[in-house]
Amino acid sequence: MDFQARSTPEAIEARLTGRLEFTDHDRLREIVVLIEESRSQRFVIDLSKLEFIDSAGLGMLLILQEEAESRSIPMTVRGAQGDALRSIELARLGDILTIIK
């Protein structure tokens, strides 16, 4: 998985590309650092370019949500499609995360 970060006073956005899976925990740390250093009011994870996400990757989204919530920054997951959207729906993450298609 790779990601690009974009930060404004209103929101910090991480656009993920490629595959988010169990070997990506080190990259997760980098995104957590983004949240830790953010002064933005919202955190957006853009999955529109993400090709694949496994169960470990879904767990990482929950971790990011907790990291954001602990700093009172609401997190939104945006743009998932294809296989990534199927994984999110199978796991019913829409019950837990704020997801915008």
Next chain:
Amino acid sequence: MRCAPSSWRVLATSSPSSSDVAPTDVAADPADIRRFVVPRGRVAADAAARAARRFGAVRPDHAEAVLLDGPLDRCGLAALLAVLPADGWPLLVELDEDGAAHGDWPATPMPGPGFLLSLTTATAFAVQSPVAVCDALERRGILPERRRSAVELCLHEAVANALVHGNVGVPADTRDQPDGFRLFGERVTAALRDPAVRRRRVDILARWGEGTLDLAVVDEGGGFDPAALERPANGFARSGRGFVFMRALANAVAVRDGGRCTLLHFDLHGPPP
């Protein structure tokens, strides 16, 4: 990841009657050289025995194995699986860092039609073997495109479990602990420095019939209590969804050998479950 075109080609197939070891039976692009050895008529005893237990029928006249010697990367694995012979019962066994594989390599038959890919943990972490396996199955016309992504996700989850929780031995609930993701990454990294962990095997067996595909993923870890799978998953948990995916997308899922073997069955001609 895009791989450069490869010139892997099979120069010889194994002979079931010979016990000679013939070096360099598969040639590679000079820029991407790896040594291969085909032990004729020989397969890894333990791998073949496990395969036979899972699938029953055997074809004693078609034992065949390819030993993969040297570093195997993602493109190399993809190239190798692309040239699997259409018939025969190949076993593809990566040698570990000491140039060894488990078992004494007697002439043990393999069931089929299908193939077995036996990788070390160190390699399996790096090569995205489920993608390569599904590419090979799709290329052979066994796996229809419309079922490809579901099969790949199931196989991916089974392999991830085998590697992380089986061979590496990181407990499934590690990520649920405070600061769990850091702990998880540190434990995996530390474990993969241990040669004993690095050489543990994960075997992927693929077998197909008329409109069916069976996959088995076997590891050498400590296993787990399959009864734990019956407990409802906590929606907020950071782990435990792999079997949710497998049960939703495969026609049947079974766990054997105290959690060390996951079996996936797919009816490819019928509607998805």
